[in-house]
Amino acid sequence: MKILVTGGLGFIGSHTVVELQNEGFDVVIIDDLSNSSLEVLEGITSISGIKPYFEELDLKIKSDVKSFFSKHSDVVGVIHFAASKAVGESVKEPLMYYENNISTLVYVLQEMTKLNRQNFIFSSSCTVYGQADELPITENAQVKPAQSPYGNTKQIGEEIIQDTCKVNEKLNSIALRYFNPIGAHPSTEIGELPIGVPQNLVPFITQTAMGMRERLSVFGGDYATPDGTCVRDYIHVVDLAKAHVVALQRLLENKNTSNYEVFNLGTGKGSSVLEAIHSFEKVSKKKLKYKIVDRREGDITAAYAETSKANNVLGWKTELSLDDAMSSAWKWEQKIRNK
Template sequence: MSKKILVTGGLGFIGSHTVVELQNEGFEAVIVDNLSNSSEKVLDGIFAITGKRPIFEKFDLRDKQKVQNFFEKHKDVAGVIHFAASKAVNESVEEPLLYYENNLGVLTYILQELVKKDKSNFIFSSSCTVYGQADEMPITENAPVKPAESPYGNTKQVGEEVIKDTCKVNAQLAAIALRYFNPIGAHPSAEIGELPIGVPQNLVPYITQTGAGLREQLSVFGDDYPTTDGTCIRDYIHVVDLAKAHVAAMKRLVEGKNDSNYEVFNLGTGKGSSVLEVIKSFEKVSGAKLNYKIAPRREGDVIQAYADTKKANNILGWKAQSTLDEAMASAWTWEKKIRNI
């Protein structure tokens, strides 16, 4: 069987780390990316780590004809890991139509091609945002999917429904939705890492950019939440751990070990950390004080979210290995490298 895997958004933060782990495990990665939030230079980083340069095709997956042309050209693709999507909660509140077009239209076009094949495997980059503000912590896969707090979260919920409905009537399609919590860090080689274009939408790159002097000050959105220190709590998982989980999930599908043709797994560390704890971790590993201020709460933010990871641990045989300090240290090493600090 072919070991060629299409990784959409494969030059992005999680995508590039997953390409590295796929190649390390003997898969052949093919990347499609429109470079809207990434750089072609990432290919050099992947090559530096693995000694292999993946096939790369630059185009926008919102172009249905180009999606069809790609699958016509690469008939031997054995599976798809789908990362290509817009991902900022607050931006999605401001530009909902962009998010629905990009995150749901593209998903539909890819699935339309996969169901034409005799057998196809699909990994969906989902999110803990599907749970909204969960009633109980840690969050299990059986927690109710609540009304989304943002258009971004809604695209993940609807995306999962689209895949599940498609799998119901297409037995030849096997899919796994991976609901991950908050990916941070960088590859230990510092050859690839998180490099957002423009102002970072996520906490850790904003912290490291503030530490590096690119940003004057970090805003902590709210210190009056009902948590230990008043700031929001999230489950921060090292991106390399997360990437390895995608490979474990793809192996499960390729080897036909899945129990049904649609499965869901949480991916996290199982531990929640507050915004202030993440800042303290950065200060510990960097040896520097971070300039931050408390700002008003931000629309779309849930109070706390951290994973129950037993299902992924037991069934995928996968477990997060890195600590918060290790992840923050890798993110800071990466930031210093790209800024020549």
């Protein structure tokens, strides 16, 4: 069965492509290479032994999206990752984010709803919850006003899919709300490769350990948490990738109970920034230079998932630990810097 993965050369997308190929799916990748590299395609091929079909395509160009789907009308499912994802950048460039994350979703859905089989997995985010009133966060938690244009695009994206599902019973969709994906594939063939200064904690940790960054800034040491630093739910990217395959199979096997479903994807455990740093120091046996600085605007105090719905309904749960993720991220960083 042919599956389209948009943004399939990105961090989570590439790991998901590998897991799809491991399960025997015929994968087609679209990526505009704005935040990824063709080298990732080589990494995917090296791991799976199969080179997926790849087309460099900008989903903002509606005519190109139309043309692609006319050539690949036998696609039976779409996993939609393609989007800009940096919170800070979205605050500075809101219109770019709305164009890149919203118009592209609309164009993909417009073409997808013409297909015979319409199964859609959406890459959403725990940012839709903001600072939740209760922890751990369940799927029934209130969706709060977004803290950034990026978070808002995920909320709007979910609304667009819901509205489309209401009027199109053939469209079966699952929105997967990720917590904090980290780590790399154990083969070290693919991993997180940010362009420029990392926006996420773990690449900044590994780059600091490599000597590329003078030190790591820990934003805020006075939060109402056990050690004063923010708490997040760090999930290994391989576990996260496998969840996409399970969600897709749920739709393909008609096991969904409605044509729009939502699942949290996390470990169910919150770890503070300092705990993440100490985990890295333990597995790498390197002391990290870091300094606690002022809080960063838009950061919430704590977020971690209630995972029972994903565990019981999807039949999926995480298998890899924070230490596993840190170890794989460090091995990946060493490999790409020592090339």
